[in-house]
Amino acid sequence: MKTIFAALAFLSATAFAADTAPAKPIPVIIPGKVIIPFEKMRRPWGELISLDLATRTGKFRSESNDEVISFTVMPYAELLHHATLGDLQDFRVGERAIFRLHVNEKEEWVWLTYIQDEMNMMNGHKEYFYVDQINPAGGKLTCTWANFDKSFVRDKNVVIETDKDTRLWKAGQPAKFGDIQPGDKLRTKTHGVGKGKTRMAWEVFLDDESLIKFQTEQKAVHAKRILEEGAPGYVDASAGKQVTLTLFNEGEEQIKRLKQGTHVQVAPAGLDRKPTAAPIMGKVVTLGKNGRQAQVTVELDASAEKFQPPGIARLWVAEK
Secondary structure, three states: OHHHHHHHHHHHHHHHHHHHOOOOOOOOOOOOOOOOOOOOOEOOEEEEEEEEOOOOEEEEEEOOOOOEEEEEEEEEEEEEEOOEEOOHHHOOOOEEEEEEEEEOOOOOEEEEEEEEEHHHHHHHOOEEEEEEEEEOOOOEEEEEEEEOOOOOEEEEEEEEEOOOOOEEEEOOEEEOHHHOOOOOEEEEEEEOOOOOOOEEEEEEEOOHHHHHHHHHHHHHHHHHHHHHHOEEEEEEEEEOOEEEEEEOHHHHHHHOOOOOOOEEEEEEEOOOOOEOOOOEEEEEEEEEEEOOEEEEEEEEOOOOOOOOOOOEEEEEEOOO
């Protein structure tokens, strides 16, 4: 009997401790740190209204209620365009996308940590629009939105509209609306029309080959940009001639060339991520990981006083 009472007492105490244990705090965004508070976020579909590349801010219209939402792009935000990495200048006003938002210190939903275009979302989830009905006169398609084997259906009766500006692609080549047949599976890049959930297509891909062609072209654009403009990152620490940076994963074209002893150039950058001073030569001392990002310490040829946390910097591998 004593054993039973002891067990009950233990269970009661354990349950009480569990009930009274403090909740795990939700991470908050801190300048100079790569933090994505997955525990507290919103991911609405919306229509991009405006972008300011200098301040990396913008607005979109939520397609669920037509609310206009302002956002500030975090320096490390993933900007997924044409089903791969991109940057703000790749996005067109009007484009439909998913916008991942988090709260600032005033509990305002303004911090943005990704824009994911429709191509990226559908490609990443292996989903398609399966054509159920075709309206040739109206240039409209009624589709079922489902995954590759239709074991998961996301939505039914999805209407995709086309107009004179819509481009259609098959086998990587221009196609015609008449090439679409019931049962075909499509992917799209669409834009809004200023209200509601209208999907007006800029691009319609009748096969995977056509989407992959666009994706491959975007990868080349992004790789060239990173090689020319440098890998962006945060300044973690600066002392003497040493500077430690967390390089955002979008800079992989520079990062994969780094190792201990690699000669590099590093420049401080502003909010627009453009250099604010001439780059300084240096050499990689250590290279590691900081979550999904790379962390590198560089011994510079001059003082590191221009690099102050939580500032932004750009890094290039130097040909030497």
